[in-house]
Amino acid sequence: MPAKDIYHDTVKLSLIKDGWTITHDPLLLQYGTKDLFVDLGAEKILAAERSGDKIAVEIKSFISPSPMNDLEKAIGQYILYKNILEEIEKDRLLYLAVTNIVYKDIFAEPIGKLVMQKNHLRLMIFNSHRQEIEEWIN
Template sequence: MPARDVYHDIVKNALIKDGWKITHDPLRIRLARGKNLFVDLGAERLLAAERGSEKIAVEIKSFTSPSDMNDLEKAVGQFVLYAHLLKRYYPDHILYLAVSEDTRKRVFEEEAGQTMIEDNIICLVTFDPIEEAIVKWIQ
């Protein structure tokens, strides 16, 4: 099992406060030949009775290395890999990349990060690490 991100419990608590039920911690993607990948969290939230439930998977990234662009490259690569595998193994889940609101402003308001959002490469959920609260959902 992979190491947890420094914000793991903060994001988990923020999702719970936002009305989500954590269903997987982590969400395991079992591949052929005994290989496994782990998305940090799986969650669901009940919608209106006629619509059922909404399911998400959340990959948490702290962006703490000296290079935001290096962190972005790694995060986007991992996100794309997980998103494609989730379509196959958990087609009812939407994948989100969870970053702090500060990281969104620092990285995803710049051209490289903004392009990932505008071109629908990633979905983003931002959080306030002090308040342990969800700030914004960006699809």
């Protein structure tokens, strides 16, 4: 089982505060003979429909000395998980969870915008101090 990101509990609490139910911690993806783990699986039930939205959330802290190295790893992991989810669980959307600071420093910059657009990247932006989701970007 992979190590948890430093913001794992913060993101989990932020999702719960936003009305999500954590269904998997972590979410196991099995494809062929390989097992992969997305940090969290969550669901939000819409009472009127008796169904809901299902998401998978991969949490990234971007705390290494090289933010571009962190970006490369995060995007590679995101694409791999997204491809597998599209095959085995089409109704679950994948989000990359990053702090509001990482969003401003990387994803609001031209290189981040390019990566988001070209890879159809979904972001969940959270405030680590308030433990709240600030924005969802689809």
